[in-house]
Structures are given as structure tokens and as C-alpha cells.
Amino acid sequence: MVRPWVTAVLAVADVDDSQEVSTDEWERMLAVMGMAPEAAHARASGIDTDNDGVISLDEALPSVLRFYTTDEPLTPSAAAR
């Protein structure tokens, strides 16, 4: 149920339409969503668990689920706004 939706998120993040999402593309998407650049970089790198520079569906799933199912703020500063 969630996989097609995460697939759609990945498609949006794939700005160069290469059919895969680089950590740079994921980082850019997080920044557009309001995450601080350093935090976006750290989060994108952390999601790429096999360190191949590409965010796979299986790598993105837990992160996207956590983002939308907790009250965890994007960044500490975002919570203060």
C-alpha cells in the first residue's frame, strides 16, 4: 500500500529522469521541503545504507514512513519556527 506512494516520491525526486535517485537528488528534495542543508545532507547520506550513491525504494521506505508517521520535526530549528 505504501510502496507505490514511495515510488511516486522517488519519481518526483528524480529530477534528471535517470530512473534512479542519487543522494544529491534526495538531499535537494529534503532541502525544498524545508530541511536545513547540513541536515538534508546527513539524512540523505544516512538513507543510502549500501553507500552506492543511489537511494533505492527499500532504502527510502523506512525513512519516508518515519517522516509521515511521527511528529519528528525536519530539524530542531523547524520546530522553533
Ligand SMILES: [Ca+2]
Ligand atoms: Ca543505495
